[in-house]
Amino acid sequence: MTSILFDPEQIILDGESSAYFNGSVIEQFKGEYIPSSSATGQDLAIKMGSNETATFEYLWKNMREIAGQSNGGLLPQRDNIDSELYVNETESAATGTNDMERFQINSQDSMAEFLNPIIPATGQNHVMSPDSHSQTTDISSTTPSPYHSQTMSPNVPISSQMHSSPTVPSSASYSGDYGFEISFQQQSKETKSTTWTYSEMLRKLFVRMATTCPIRFKTARTPPPNTVIRAMPIYMKPEHVREVVKRCPNHATTKEYNENHPAPEHLVRCEHKLARYEEHDYTGRQSVVLPHEQPQPGAEWVTNLFQFMCFSSCVGGLNRRPIQVIFTLEDTQGNVLGRQAVEVRICACPGRDRRADEKATEPVTAHKRPHTPRMGMNTEVSTSFGTKRKRNSDDEVFTLTIKGRENFEMLCRLRDSLELSSMIPQQQVDSYKRQQNDYNKQLEVVAVEKTKVRNATTTSRGRTVKNEYQFFNE
Amino acid sequence: MTSILFDPEQIILDGESSAYFNGSVIEQFKGEYIPSSSATGQDLAIKMGSNETATFEYLWKNMREIAGQSNGGLLPQRDNIDSELYVNETESAATGTNDMERFQINSQDSMAEFLNPIIPATGQNHVMSPDSHSQTTDISSTTPSPYHSQTMSPNVPISSQMHSSPTVPSSASYSGDYGFEISFQQQSKETKSTTWTYSEMLRKLFVRMATTCPIRFKTARTPPPNTVIRAMPIYMKPEHVREVVKRCPNHATTKEYNENHPAPEHLVRCEHKLARYEEHDYTGRQSVVLPHEQPQPGAEWVTNLFQFMCFSSCVGGLNRRPIQVIFTLEDTQGNVLGRQAVEVRICACPGRDRRADEKATEPVTAHKRPHTPRMGMNTEVSTSFGTKRKRNSDDEVFTLTIKGRENFEMLCRLRDSLELSSMIPQQQVDSYKRQQNDYNKQLEVVAVEKTKVRNATTTSRGRTVKNEYQFFNE
DNA sequence: CAGGCATGCCTG
């Protein structure tokens, strides 16, 4: 067993990372520093079994998560910065599926801790995985809870109230031992106001409020009996992610749709007859739990029907803040066996908004790109840019023209991870490289499953995009 | 005493009134007939003293009110019709000042009944003037009330529950014996988002939510001591007018503005220190009551400061339904001494919306006439789009913006190899894969690092990065 | 169902 220790505050505040925030970029930041009471000075222990392997990118990715989500972090506030951060996260989460298969993760608990550094492993409630949920089933649905309410749940014991400000569940894609995956069926036709549509390109579900949206689940291997699937919404952006996602008072209070529903405050509903609505004792996070079932004979996927009960734009609720829904495969103890997440936008016109969103993503197209720089207005423009050009070369912005959407999407992801990786302090990088070395040494001796290693190698070099899309495309 | 008996259902369905709905207007009607349980078969008894006079128009107007508002009525659904109805009402209300003075109204009670025929004068609670308010001061502000809720107030006795669906207060302008008037001071300047602006033309106040709006009051003659002014909002349109105007659950529930306000559910607030918030026992109507005061020496008007606590557009609240605020001058018994009403639109940009509203009121001008659609460039554009659309998606061109030269160069290489690889015949790909396999086997024994280097080198063959440099300046 | 408006809110 190897053990990695690191302090989450370090990640953000020391050396390289602060350097990253310096220079011309820093002004955009206006970062708010939230002193983390719970995380301060507490090291997080990540234990990795000998057969728990991790490539550099993987660790990397999770360090990013820590850096972005920890209470002790400098949370960026400006949108442009944010989106860099969170868009990235989604994408890596989504593409992680195949990557994940390279890893043998045995210890659920330590993994969970790793992915959720906000809850420190104190003596008392040390293994407080955000994924292990209380048995709560009774939701006090009638009590209206003001949004932005920071009040603690009254029945939470003092000791745990220290951590009762909502924690941040991991959204990392993790197929796990049972190969847990989700997907969306091919769309028949997509109109402006289709009830739902999934964008591969954005890895984002656009869905109309309070309509039924089918989501498909599968496991490569059959998990233990009574395994469940949990669906939990969280905010995408670091500034919001700690806030529990709930319906707005309006929708939670109306009769409409709530007539005799057990959980009017829950954003995510599942139409499964056995769906159970839970609210976590400590975090207050709301989720719906449904049984994991085996597909019909001959079928690959099991489809479950979900409903999203507020608009992403709902005032006093999501309030235009993007969310994702995290699906976790859990055993009877609430241990996480697998995890997949999707960004979800709940809106009135999924078709329209998807198109707009996709268009906005492929930024300036060939039209905009001036071959011969035209004079007149453009000259002025470039002059004014000239000032900005003084930035050091790392802040220069370039444009790359790419033919074909597949390549474009792949390069988007690569671009994102490259840019993001520059945020990690050198220290950490070094320490992980060391880890990586150790790991490689093990590999040489143990010679673990050759196929996988080979696969990993190939992958890290630039695998065909097809592979990545595989599970989404059937 | 004369006594007029009539059945509210009759009013709609028989003789003259149905004639009113006939002719070319009728087709637009698509009226929905709501069978009225409470009103059916119950005759309304209006007793008029010998000195209580009424002209035909006056009765007519009130019959229309009954027709439009009673449960037993044909409720018009189309907007144009609606507006005919209610605009009309407003106008008569506004111009009514003089008309009203033609009547000698002695008995407040019977008058009130007349104006509010929805509450029949049963034995039990016969004198239920909508204007005479209960002494209620304690507002159960914490209980959220779902909008469209039809549930009865639990403490209302059964007998009166029959009529507990909110009644319709009169909004007729009535200066009364004391010459009660309201006005708005001249606007200094009017910007798009000025806090408030009053349109004489529309007789409509445009005001920003939760800001202070000064409204001026006067009486021509001094009313008795302890006379008060009541401000009560009601919906303008007949379809909504019976519903009590309240804040939306969102705003009523948030901490914002409600911190220690006695009546978070009330839409209309008054900044007067002695302002009292009331909720009528039977109707559930909410209002704020303030002392009527004499103007400062030499001044004509007394200014009181009001706030409107929801947007007219608030979902789950006003929900884009126009309202008006009725100001009544009342004696200590709650008898109405005078009445004035204003339409109020609570919005984010009073200036903009006023302008738009006034413009919309003007008849259609020549602007609308359609020019011949221009040809030329426009045509070409659409043509050229047509062409591009035919491309298969792999030929689409995208642009990627990248920060930092290193990343840019790296991605250039990746882009190139991706594009290149798609040009290589399958044969060759296969043969290459075979080589790659062999190579990987070797690697398993050696260090992993080397692969990366090698591979990178291979991939980046033959490329001109220079070409690709697009200096894209943010 | 698409076009387009209404309207809060964000941005410069």
Next chain:
DNA sequence: CAGGCATGCCTG
């Protein structure tokens, strides 16, 4: 503070 976008919803 004005211009203009985002986004629910209305209308044909």
